[in-house]
Amino acid sequence: xxxxxxxxxxxxxxxxxxxxxxxxxxxxxxxxxxxxxxxxxxxxxxxxxxxxxxxxxxxxxxxxxxxxxxxxxxxxxxxxxxxxxxxxxxxxxxxxxxxxxxxxxxxxxxxxxxx
Amino acid sequence: xxxxxxxxxxxxxxxxxxxxxxxxxxxxxxxxxxxxxxxxxxxxxxxxxxxxxxxxxxxxxxxxxxxxxxxxxxxxxxxxxxxxxxxxxxxxxxxxxxxxxxxxxxxxxxxx
Numbered sequence: 001x002x003x004x005x006x007x008x009x010x011x012x013x014x015x016x017x018x019x020x021x022x023x024x025x026x027x028x029x030x031x032x033x034x035x036x037x038x039x040x041x042x043x044x045x046x047x048x049x050x051x052x053x054x055x056x057x058x059x060x061x062x063x064x065x066x067x068x069x070x071x072x073x074x075x076x077x078x079x080x081x082x083x084x085x086x087x088x089x090x091x092x093x094x095x096x097x098x099x100x101x102x103x104x105x106x107x108x109x110x111x112x113x114x115x
Numbered sequence: 116x117x118x119x120x121x122x123x124x125x126x127x128x129x130x131x132x133x134x135x136x137x138x139x140x141x142x143x144x145x146x147x148x149x150x151x152x153x154x155x156x157x158x159x160x161x162x163x164x165x166x167x168x169x170x171x172x173x174x175x176x177x178x179x180x181x182x183x184x185x186x187x188x189x190x191x192x193x194x195x196x197x198x199x200x201x202x203x204x205x206x207x208x209x210x211x212x213x214x215x216x217x218x219x220x221x222x223x224x225x226x227x
Binding site: 003107 | 161214218
């Protein structure tokens with residue numbers, strides 16, 4: 001079975017631009033979470049979606065938004081890119097809401113560089 | 116607030132050496148605790164977890180015990196292999212929250 005897939009793998013943008021990152025969860029998984037991992041740091045939680053509804057939001061500005069589609073795939077959108085948005089963006093999927101009892105499975109990430 | 120503190124890396128060990136990676140946490144209530152591993156070029160994978168005090172999580176020879184009195188969840192392995200070379204992340208999930216909190220990661224390199 002395919003794991004979590006993310007596209008694109010790498011992306012270069014300039015300040016002020018907009019970016020859309022995509023994630024396909026493991027088949028049958030209904031929850032998707034997004035994380036930002038800055039070089040040398042651990043993943044920071046951005047959003048969690050379950051059954052197409054936002055179920056959690058981390059401490060990120062409104063420039064960050066996301067949505068989940070009927071097939072449970074997800075998009076992360078970032079507007080007005082800043083240099084500090086350069087990071088590895090990770091998607092994780094789980095059968096239900098990720099938490100203490102529900103294992104989340106991570107994709108390989110999209111590496112975004114903002115110049 | 117909720118946070119995880121891991122020992123600074125990188126850590127370099129010879130094959131068959133004993134490994135300890137320290138992790139302490141701050142949390143409200145009684146969180147669940149996790150260790151994730153990220154092998155080169157791959158996504159994070161759950162290594163082990165413990166959901167209540169004194170629980171021991173174990174997997175692939177790695178162990179960690181949830182110590183509430185010291186707010187710690189140190190990762191140990193008795194004899195590391197070259198294939199254990201990876202970045203290890205400690206994480207918590209609060210019992211009253213809706214998100215994971217990760218530490219900064221500890222890079223481990225095992226040399227033959």
